[in-house]
Amino acid sequence: MDDHTGYLIIKVAGMAVPAFERALVPLGLNTRQVRVLGFLHGESLSQAELCARTGLDRTTMVAVLDELEQLGHATRERSKSDRRKHVVRITRNGKAAYAKATKKLLRAQEELLQPLAPAERAQLHTLLSRLFDASQACAPEPAAEAVS
Amino acid sequence: MDDHTGYLIIKVAGMAVPAFERALVPLGLNTRQVRVLGFLHGESLSQAELCARTGLDRTTMVAVLDELEQLGHATRERSKSDRRKHVVRITRNGKAAYAKATKKLLRAQEELLQPLAPAERAQLHTLLSRLFDASQACAPEPAAEAVS
DNA sequence: TATTGTTATACTCTATAACTATA
DNA sequence: TATAGTTATAGAGTATAACAATA
Numbered sequence: 001m002d003d004h005t006g007y008l009i010i011k012v013a014g015m016a017v018p019a020f021e022r023a024l025v026p027l028g029l030n031t032r033q034v035r036v037l038g039f040l041h042g043e044s045l046s047q048a049e050l051c052a053r054t055g056l057d058r059t060t061m062v063a064v065l066d067e068l069e070q071l072g073h074a075t076r077e078r079s080k081s082d083r084r085k086h087v088v089r090i091t092r093n094g095k096a097a098y099a100k101a102t103k104k105l106l107r108a109q110e111e112l113l114q115p116l117a118p119a120e121r122a123q124l125h126t127l128l129s130r131l132f133d134a135s136q137a138c139a140p141e142p143a144a145e146a147v148s
Numbered sequence: 149m150d151d152h153t154g155y156l157i158i159k160v161a162g163m164a165v166p167a168f169e170r171a172l173v174p175l176g177l178n179t180r181q182v183r184v185l186g187f188l189h190g191e192s193l194s195q196a197e198l199c200a201r202t203g204l205d206r207t208t209m210v211a212v213l214d215e216l217e218q219l220g221h222a223t224r225e226r227s228k229s230d231r232r233k234h235v236v237r238i239t240r241n242g243k244a245a246y247a248k249a250t251k252k253l254l255r256a257q258e259e260l261l262q263p264l265a266p267a268e269r270a271q272l273h274t275l276l277s278r279l280f281d282a283s284q285a286c287a288p289e290p291a292a293e294a295v296s
Numbered sequence: 297t298a299t300t301g302t303t304a305t306a307c308t309c310t311a312t313a314a315c316t317a318t319a
Numbered sequence: 320t321a322t323a324g325t326t327a328t329a330g331a332g333t334a335t336a337a338c339a340a341t342a
Contacts (some may be wrong), residue, residue: 008276013161115282128156134263
């Protein structure tokens, strides 16, 4: 069973996940927090919209935003147009942290892919993209809108 | 961040894991059980040796073997040479179940890799092998011996 | 004293349901 | 009635420690 491609994918991912988590430890962040910050980089979103984009459920999102707020990387305030919603914004500190995190993650990825030549990395990327895109084509999600 | 290779690997693995688990549902098995059965296919091993090969810890192994024993796929008996050890053997039923499971997993893999042409699948396999082997070369584990 | 298998415990993740406030 | 956010709770999964039997 160990020589199957599907098993290899899972094994390599099993190496990647802790590598990325480790890379963020010096910043006091985890990958979930960085992922949420990434979606806030360009626009402010409600928690429900963040859930739709990240795939996290709303109870998890509450915890992640509690953490990001405490770190000073994001803020929550009531929406003026719909007072049920919280507008989540990334702070200046949050943007700086996200930039640092991106660099750390890229370096971790470099290390992970180091056994491959540049052309091979591009090949791998293309092949994985094809697999991922094919699965996304099956279950299309409507994009969420930004909020004021 | 979504366009990074490391993230793609994790995403594709996130598709593969539930696909494999789903493929085994009709057999009443999970991937962990099948993985353990695979190591028993050729030889009988103690629980500690199974742990060394599968990477599962010994408390988890107890639970997995309880399940396999109840399903009639494996047996435990005390080793004659060292009465602390349990010799774990796969049964005839267990071998049959493992054969069926392997077919199911292969079919699930076929489906997962269906977006790629045969040559591309081979390419993907080679690239992932290189990444996996490189990581294994860093942390070599001594192989466990069989037991009577 | 160390090792094997076992049990008990705790801790993390995740999923569900219930509650509030707003619409 | 439905939605957004929150809280509480229960379940699976995993890791740690303690224990009995054996070496």
